[in-house]
Amino acid sequence: MLFVLLSGIRLSAEGTQANTLLQQGRVDEARHVLQQSLSAQPGDAESHQLLCRVYYAQEIADAAIRECELSASIDPGNSNTQMWLGRAYGMKASRANPLIAFSFARKVRAAFERAVQLDPTNVQAMSDLGEYYVQAPAIVGGGLDKARDLASRMEPRFPSQAHRLRALIANESKDPATAEAEFQKAVQAGRMPEAYIDLGHFYQSRHQPEKAIEALLAGVEADHRKDATLVDAASILTTMNRSPQLAEDLLRQYLASSAKSDGAPAFKVHIQLGDLLSRHGDAAGARRExxxxxxxxxxxxxxxKAMQGS
Structure with missing residues (x-):
């Protein structure tokens, strides 16, 4: 949620403007505002963090790392900056050769662990760290035992996210029955839209499309804000080749919503919608998107690339 993303940050007028632009997906304008602000105040940690997120949204890993490292050097006690730095390192690692990826993986873990240490209530950082522990090999600090310990720490305050992490652990352990039960417990713990989406994604991965659609529809119904949940649901429907009109409607609802965020950047959603329209023969509509x-x-x-190919 936006509140969580901005916790620990006191936004200046320029920062507020840039963040609004970022949430709307207007990243070119956000970058311009932040670069102007930094030319006057190069030591502004807030602007460097927001600029990191602008680059991260566009998948420009090196620039995102540079800006988040600058922000962290100026304000080393900011949990959210460490979280975004870890995400930027993760993007770099996912695209690097194995040797470089190895070194960046360690940086990912260190940044996420630091984020949680700085703010034990930063549930997004805890979730990111939990996913790292589940997915990364032990040689770079991963491990299911670490993930289990973290889930236990999360449970008193964040039960839904703790059950989600346990589901990921079970899935990694090739225990789909436990994974399903934990995803269902995550739903029951808070009836949060994203928990339904996680359950739907699990069913999609298990080739159970009817159950997946049922969970996705429940998530959409629970999403009163019309936020990135709609995009996630549309993505899963498209992957399953189910309900293309519903997927299109969900993407359009998101783009018309006031709850857009850099969790699902609007420019990426326009491309996603364009691809969907192109797939179903609406070339003119695709070009517009x-x-x-x-x-x-x-x-x-x-x-x-999409413009050139349309």
Whole structure:
């Protein structure tokens, strides 16, 4: 949630403006505002963190790392900055050769652990760290025992997220029955939209489309804010080749919503919608969506590529 993303940050007027632009997916404008602010106040940690997120949204890993490292050096006690730094390192690691990825993986873990240490109530950082422990090999600090310990620490305050982490652990352990039960407990713990989406994604991965759709529809119904849950649901429907009109409607609802965020950048959603329209023969509609994406994020390579191919 936006409140969580901004906790620990006191936004200046420029920061407030830039963050609003970022949440709307207007990353070119956000970058311009932040670069102007930093030219006057180069030591502004808040602006560096927001600029990190602007680059992260566009998948420009090196620039995101640079800005988050600058922010962390200026304000080393900010949990959210450490979380975003860990995410930027993770993006770099996911695209690097094995040797470089190995060194960045250690940085990912260190940043996420530092984020949790600085703020034990930062549930997003805890969830990121838990996913790292589940997915990463022991040689770079991963491990299911670490994930289990973290889930136990999360449970008193964040039961839904703790059950989600246990579901991921069970899934990694090739125990689908326990994974399903834990995803269902995550839903029951808070009836949060994202918990339904996680359950739907699990069923999709198990090739149970009817159960997946049931969970996705429940998540959409629970999502009164019309936030990134809609995009996640549309993505899973598209992966399953089910209900294309519903997927299109969900993407359009999100783009019209006031609850857009950099969790699902609008320019990426325009491309996603364009791809869906193109797949179903609406070339003109697809071009409009690709043009909308390019107008928001000129530096985003997939937007340029989509425009050239449309």
């Amino acid at each position: 690709y043009a909308a994406a390019a107008s928001l994020a000129r530096s985003y390579a997939p937007a340029r």
